[in-house]
Amino acid sequence: NAGVTQTPKFQVLKTGQSMTLQCAQDMNHNSMYWYRQDPGMGLRLIYYSASEGTTDKGEVPNGYNVSRLNKREFSLRLESAAPSQTSVYFCASTPGQGNYQPQHFGDGTRLSIL
């Protein structure tokens, strides 16, 4: 059982380039999330999708867009990458929006912007 799969695992971009990070889950979960993890800081929510067809901003949405392609897939797009977006990006999913549900995380995409 793969759980949450993120691609690619590593990527280096130049400032101004665009890129889409992919995430897919095979647990039939309704809700999906994108976080970024930076040194010395806790994970911060970028965007989330409570259910198929809906997306909402999190704590740090500027510079990003998302697409909930279907129930399984939730992508994160950087339209014009900036060095401040160098980070490790994690996708997560939960069965729904109930507050007692553990989040299942992928293994991350390590993104460097030069």
Place this chain on the structure above:
Amino acid sequence: KNQVEQSPQSLIILEGKNCTLQCNYTVSPFSNLRWYKQDTGRGPVSLTIMTFSENTKSNGRYTATLDADTKQSSLHITASQLSDSASYICVVTTGTASKLTFGTGTRLQVTL
């Protein structure tokens, strides 16, 4: 502002020893508190989830405690193993599954 503070930032212990990690939070309203384990290069994995009415919850050699009055939690690891080397992250939920405040983690290294 909601905050979750963890201590120590890092810890080194000998294999077989016990250790306790601390978490203090100023989050309102409080829904539940979670501990996650994050191995190097991997995503976080849930260890425990506790509501305000649960004082203790165990998962194998991991035991989490919660004092909702003082807004403190601890994670106790018994008889540590090399595989326990990881970062341990305290997370407090304020509402729905999208309302999480993450601590910065305690990095634990277990050595021979």
